[in-house]
Amino acid sequence: MIIFYDGYCPLCIAEMRHLRKRDKHNKLTLVDIQAPDFSNRYPTMDWHALNARIHGLREDGTLITGLDVTHEAWKAVGMGWLYAPLRWPVIRYVADAFYNVFAKHRYTISYLLTGKKRQCDRCIPGEASEK
Numbered sequence: 001m002i003i004f005y006d007g008y009c010p011l012c013i014a015e016m017r018h019l020r021k022r023d024k025h026n027k028l029t030l031v032d033i034q035a036p037d038f039s040n041r042y043p044t045m046d047w048h049a050l051n052a053r054i055h056g057l058r059e060d061g062t063l064i065t066g067l068d069v070t071h072e073a074w075k076a077v078g079m080g081w082l083y084a085p086l087r088w089p090v091i092r093y094v095a096d097a098f099y100n101v102f103a104k105h106r107y108t109i110s111y112l113l114t115g116k117k118r119q120c121d122r123c124i125p126g127e128a129s130e131k
Contacts, residue, residue: 002057007032010116022077053103
């Protein structure tokens, strides 16, 4: 599975680092949507949609988003049981609503939880740097 993540988000970076460390069988391809060559490598992907929330591309070409990506990614590295409850029917509804709030405010939440600001050379393509 390909995971498209926000390389400016400190919490997103930390999660990808943990996934990479546990991905002993190279089941995941982690793609930073903030990389300068992203649009050249993935010209058919909608950067704005990808930036709004995490996306995953399954091997069969199915695009998934949000906590479905998180669960499948951790499942691929043998730890899906950790996130499986977030996909249970009643919990899923609440977890997805929480994730949508997180995704929208991830830079602020990351800063509050880690003390780290977003890591970027250019936070919005084509605009001046924000550090």
